Amino acid sequence: MTWCRFFRHRLILTQPMLQNRGTPSAMSDETVIEISDVWKIFGADQQGALNAIHEDGLTKAEVLARYNAVVGVADVSLSVNKGEIFCIMGLSGSGKSTLVRHFNRLLEPTAGRILIEGTDVMALGSKELQNFRNRKIGMVFQNFALMPHRSVLDNVAMPLEIRKVSKNERMRQAAAFLDIVELGAWGSKYAHELSGGMQQRVGLARALAANPDVLLMDEPFSALDPLIRRQLQDEFIRLSKILKKTTVFITHDLDEAVRIGDRIAIMRDGRVVQIGTAEDIVMHPADDYVADFVAGISRLKVVRAHAVMQPLAEYTHEHGPLPENTPRVAESETLSTLINMAIGTDDAIIVEDEGTDVGVITRENILRTVIEGTEVS
Template identity: 45%
Template sequence: MNSPAISVRNLWKVFGPGGEKIPGNRELSALSSAELLERTRCVAAVRNLSFDVAKGEVFVVMGLSGSGKSTLIRCLTRLIEPTSGQVLVDGNDVLQAGTAELRELRRRKVSMVFQHFGLLPHRTVLDNVSYGLQIRGAGKSERHAKAREIIELVGLKGYEQHYPDQLSGGMQQRVGLGRALAGDPDTILFDEPFSALDPLIRRDMQAEVIRLHKEMGKTMVFVTHDLSEALKLGDRILIMRNGEPVQCGTGDDLVGSPADKYIEDFVSEVPRADVLTLKWITRPLADTTPRDAAVLNSRLIIRDAIPAVMHSSCPVLVEEGGRITGQIDRDSILSVLQAAESAA
């Protein structure tokens, strides 16, 4: 893996009077949110956050409302000015960038999709999608040609001349997606893009994002409060609480070994068989197990392993990197399913 697309180090965002003093102050920065509010009338929306996003990765930031995730994603392109820290995009420090440099970054490298779409009501779909291109000075025919291409890509062909208020919520968000894609950025930021949509449409849009990610391979930073969305989309997930990182890892890391009680509560409702891989339930190899039993990869999702295990008369072997690491049997699968049953 080469250098990360986005690299965040010690990022702080403190709202309130005199907020710029807090990150440097060892005593104040250690306070909890409530104490901080009482002492300084400041709110730390993002506290000392560090993470890397690899090129082509879908990185999900998850947390409840008020956890600072929307502030965080806005700090990445300085739609909200961070208080202190470092944000590197392709190795360039965003916080040190001048106005023109920052504008260039927003125009060409990083674009964003918003929860409430943020479409311009007085412009057609075509003009909305080509807005970013117009802003950077592309000619009319050039930007319309590119916009038509994108509109087809996001599945809105035939709606070019419609206005946003003639479209359903899902279609409006397709326009928002198209607008973000039109500038051909390396990275797309999503700020709870689908939380205003109906569940059914949300599922379609999630599939759409997965499809676009596969086709175009863009780096994506995706903010959501919906755990199932996070697990579905994210290569890696960062869980935030009160502006602080709680845990960062792949979906089955979070479900399989939650860092604390908070995450445990969070993931308790998740159907574990759908998320966890065999690695989490593998037991040591027993002497009685025949060595010629069926073999499954340890990264297989448990639910997908059910038929093979249930049809096998003896325990099944688990391999990782060509080496047998253990075995699983019916009991181990049933215990996972039963745990999910009792949690629900």
């Protein structure tokens, strides 16, 4: 098989998987969420179990046997930047949903520190915590949790009612957020009159209506049919680009995490085993568990030009300067685009970073990347 036919064959096989997020959301280097050394142990003697883990190195199974306690979250530290969509994923029982409920203290950690926008969440009293939740953090659950006796518009307005915003103003704002999720004509309906996907959009609008700095989303689309789920993912991606909310998104679906997340944390047995971009994790898995976890993800979806290229100086030293009309791509361009370009030209491809030439990609670079991905999977 010629290289050209090989690329076309690989592209056809993976074409349905190519529609990923594209460029990352507009995030900054400013840290919004920072958690350090967080543990959650369920049981009567949480502190005794934790001490035994530190002193005797007990495993999760040994903690259960000796203390009748379950380790839900084990020594997790991570940070989330402003405007970032940070996906936490893992299989059922990995601790991802337990972890996210610590961010707004729906669960109290056994140990650890939680800072949100510099506020020590663990130091807040009950009234301060309630106010903090109402103003700083929005949450969207897997079950829609809409009030059946209230209209769609009233459901969206609820966070503003809790803040004692006047009725006219909260209805105006709620209507605006219904328009954002493209349900403006459904404000007078009740939840049972809406489809599951529409109800989840109402839940998202309600969370956004409070204008929180942070969104916590716990498997919000997992109960939906695949087609509706993908439509909601697209809708969320669109909204995230507009509203630029710092978001922690829980999912058990790696494809969803790759599509949505700027970075991904993979959890196992209550621990975070790797944090990175989808590209980092697919190309450099931290261990065999992560490698198995990501084996089904096509590199065409996640690998970008900066990971394929060779340094410009290295290339020109060996081959001489490239012509001025050499095709160029941004560092963030996907492997699938590079393959299409390689099919149509015999030339190398120059990689740019904000207008500066930084690297070169040849057919050999692309072919090696594709073959390595095929061997991994």
